[in-house]
Amino acid sequence: DIQMTQSPSTLSASVGDRVTITCRASQSISNYLSWYQQKPGKAPKLLINAASSLQSGVPSRFSGRGSGTDFTLTISSLQPEDLATYYCQQSYSNPSPHTFGGGTKVEI
Amino acid sequence: EVQLVESGGGLIQPGGSLRLSCAASGLTVNDNYMSWVRQAPGQGLQWVSVIYNDGSTYYADPVKGRFTISRDNSKNTLFLQMNSLRAEDTAVYYCARGGGWGSALDYWGQGTLVTVSS
Numbered sequence: 001d002i003q004m005t006q007s008p009s010t011l012s013a014s015v016g017d018r019v020t021i022t023c024r025a026s027q028s029i030s031n032y033l034s035w036y037q038q039k040p041g042k043a044p045k046l047l048i049n050a051a052s053s054l055q056s057g058v059p060s061r062f063s064g065r066g067s068g069t070d071f072t073l074t075i076s077s078l079q080p081e082d083l084a085t086y087y088c089q090q091s092y093s094n095p096s097p098h099t100f101g102g103g104t105k106v107e108i
Numbered sequence: 109e110v111q112l113v114e115s116g117g118g119l120i121q122p123g124g125s126l127r128l129s130c131a132a133s134g135l136t137v138n139d140n141y142m143s144w145v146r147q148a149p150g151q152g153l154q155w156v157s158v159i160y161n162d163g164s165t166y167y168a169d170p171v172k173g174r175f176t177i178s179r180d181n182s183k184n185t186l187f188l189q190m191n192s193l194r195a196e197d198t199a200v201y202y203c204a205r206g207g208g209w210g211s212a213l214d215y216w217g218q219g220t221l222v223t224v225s226s
Contacts, residue, residue: 034212
């Protein structure tokens with residue numbers, strides 16, 4: 001199975017900071033990488049698909065980059081409502097499993 | 109508007125069975141890849157199972173042979189039959205649209221809590 005490793009596991013930052021989360025795959029996954037945001041007590045929400053494609057309605061301060069094994073999620077100017085845990089997931093395995101990273105909790 | 113509503117969770121003893129349902133509106137379950145994802149208390153997300161639009165099914169190793177994913181086209185509902193439940197199956201279970209190759213999970217339900225305990 002493809003392993004997904006996120007870092008850091010916890011991140012403390014201030015409003016307005018630029019924040020970057022890293023996700024590394026144990027083998028190349030091309031750009032088959034998604035990012036999700038999960039706020040406390042809520043279901044996850046898809047932010048970015050195909051490594052860099054922003055979902056409709058997601059603020060433009062969120063961006064994704066990467067290909068192969070190394071990926072990043074960047075929040076250009078952290079806002080209070082961005083308090084959440086962020087997960088990456090690969091969808092390269094065919095047919096399964098589509099493994100998640102361990103998550104990065106963003107504290108403000 | 110797409111809505112996914114899970115139900116069927118609850119407290120169950122180890123070794124017991126439970127069937128989760130995910131009622132869909134705004135999309136046709138039969139025409140989509142549909143997945144189950146779980147989250148143990150205080151833990152991260154774990155992919156559980158997927159059913160393709162052609163009916164093919166796949167499972168994570170920890171649940172293989174114990175869980176069965178299925179759908180009822182007439183009710184537009186996704187199911188997860190869980191047998192031989194263990195304490196480590198305790199989690200919030202989410203249904204979501206997507207899960208095929210290159211396919212993200214773009215719509216999620218609110219989740220249903222399954223607690224396996226004596």
